[in-house]
Amino acid sequence: MQSSERASSYSKPAMFFHWATAVFILVGLFAINIRGPKGTDSRLFWNSVHIWAGSLILALSIMRLLWKLWHGAPAELAHSPVQLFMARLVHLALYLLIFVQPLLGIAMVNTGGNAVTLAGTGWHIQWFSKDPVAHQFLHDAHFLIGNAAYWLIGLHAFAALAHHVVFQDATLTRMSRFSRDR
Template structure:
């Protein structure tokens, strides 16, 4: 149920904060997994914990963001070429799917591998029982989606820069 109407030119402050917080957390998750270090090292333990914290935080904030989007209507898209509008809608849909699905896959991957998800300072939790074969499949999907989304995220960032510096329209300013 949509109750509040947004300014037609900008995203609401909570939507902007959630967007950039999720961006920072996704960047942190990617950084952590890329620099985690060799198995058994203190570095790997620290960066794996950071990756888990970032992923669970992305999931929580993403669900809040989706809820906010239903509560507060986002601004109408800037008029543009029909093909670019379809690409923008598809990219945004993929990004929403990614920021919700990827953390869930990560949680499932850990649990299916026979381990609880441990969040430093909060404890551990398990949502599914171990299943080695399913765990391997979920691990492959989680890692493959993570690699594919480097490109989707890059496309999103390039589109924002294209709008800011080539088209010089209002698209990027709406999310500041």
């Protein structure tokens, strides 16, 4: 699709992938933060919610990337070179987050000696064998990236709001117009 033919807003499927991913990120972060003490039923339940959220984020991210590769994205809005660079950098970091974090989670659980089990499905994901050294590294990486996600998501939301309120451009609205016929 040539840039002159590209829509000014994202398509409904692209918006769905974006907002569904955002919801599951929030669910996953919520679940991991309220899960409770080790060995409790609460912890088991919220860990399951966290794992489901991460699995859905990964699945949605794959579909989102395939959709974007197949259908493209709207033309970038005219901004300064610094703003374009920062937007691309943050979006790259967000894409890495939605792919790498769930994969790290799976690897972390596996190297801890367990399969990732999707509650209620009977599905078990076991890609790696038990490895205590790798497990600790993956745990630390998953934890560090999870904490960095708060800042990255906050920066993304702040930038979208700044574009809407300060710059008064279509950056925010082109990802939130669900009423269009697309």
